[in-house]
Amino acid sequence: MSVVKNEMDKVEQRLRARETFTVIDANGEIREDVRVITALQEEQARKIKELKIYKQTSENPFVFVEMGAVNKLSTLDNKMLGYFLVLQTYIDYNNMLRNRGDKLPMKNVEIRRALNISNRGTFNKIMAQFEEMGLLYRKDVELYGKQYEAVFINNEYCFRKGISGENKGKNTKSAVRVFLDSLQDVYAQEKVNAGDVGIIYRAIEFLHLESNILVTNPFERDLLFAQALSIKEFAKSLKITKDALYKKIRDLTYPCEYNGELLELKVFAKITVGNEKVLKLNPLLACRQSGSIPKDVYAEFILEYNNRSK
Structure with a gap:
């Protein structure tokens, strides 16, 4: 993979090479504050974007x-x-x-x-x-x-x-x-069955864009107006009891390689919001954000593993 990545980086560097133009206004003065974007440069920019998409999807x-x-x-x-x-x-x-x-x-x-x-x-x-x-x-x-x-x-x-x-x-x-x-x-x-994966699938429709917390209005970007989905409500959507859901999310983990180490991270994290317990789906498993995932979005999963493994 590293060889492919290096070759793609070289291609990207070549594509970034720009032709330079001198812009002269009607008074005969050279305008350094004006940038000319040619059709060739637009095509190059498009190819760079495609390369980034390819690298992202091929590596993860x-x-x-x-x-x-x-x-x-x-x-x-x-x-x-x-x-x-x-x-x-x-x-x-x-x-x-x-x-x-x-x-x-x-x-x-x-x-x-x-x-x-x-x-x-x-x-x-x-x-x-x-x-x-x-x-x-x-x-x-x-x-x-x-x-x-x-x-x-x-x-x-x-x-x-x-x-x-x-x-x-x-x-x-x-x-x-x-x-x-x-x-x-x-x-x-071995401990995970298809029904457990079904819980992950059901969680997808409630996933908040930036936080990965389950909310009732997932397309509200501002957390100030987002309404957290309680564990009781989520259990109801799954047609299982709250206690059964608690057991599932307690046992549901998966092996994840992080910084060269194999960790067993939780699939869901429990968060207290007021008097309610709500869930957050591990963004290393699924998320709505594009690009690399900020560390602060999955920090509690790493910290929870550290505490559990002591």
Whole structure:
């Protein structure tokens, strides 16, 4: 990865090279306060932006999960929600299910393995329900001169953006970045089941932009006007008891590499707001902010681990 990054940095440096122009006004005076941006420079700026997007998504890849789409899945229980979110971490830039690094679409046996479903009949039933609901569809694709049946996820629910692909121009204002490796690492743990991942999926629709706290009005940017979602209310949206949710968030952790060390961080943090307990989703797992995540947004997760590991 470092070799690729170095080469991309060199390309970016070359693109940043600017042609210089002397601007002379009507009086024959040289104007140093005027900058001329040529069509070539605009094209160079666009390519630099695309390179930054590519570097960001290749070093810590993520999928955009639509917040508003979660409401459309009210008929699904937490287990089915979890299966659907796991599937979303396997899409490529055209929403086709594909293992990272593979050139061909995932086969049914690979999808079943990714979902950790041992029974083929159960798997077929789940996939059939998703297909019937319009969450995914199957389509023949031609790759390298051969035909393959591929599974695609409806891009109303999730998508990935890069310098190419069908979703390149999609708006991300109402989407949450779910980091592929992080979510898959959570689900890979023996103690975690699909229902646990469904809790993470349900939390996405309540995620505040800057704080990652669960709120009732997630599109209110100003924390002064944001209304915290109580644990009781969140449990109600999950159709489980408050005590059951407490147990889940207490046990739900995942392995995370931080500064070269492997830590077991909490997926949710409990925060006291007045007389209520509210939840914050670990931004290293999912967040709405673009670019690198500020340390102060996930500081309590690191500090909680430090206290717990003493």
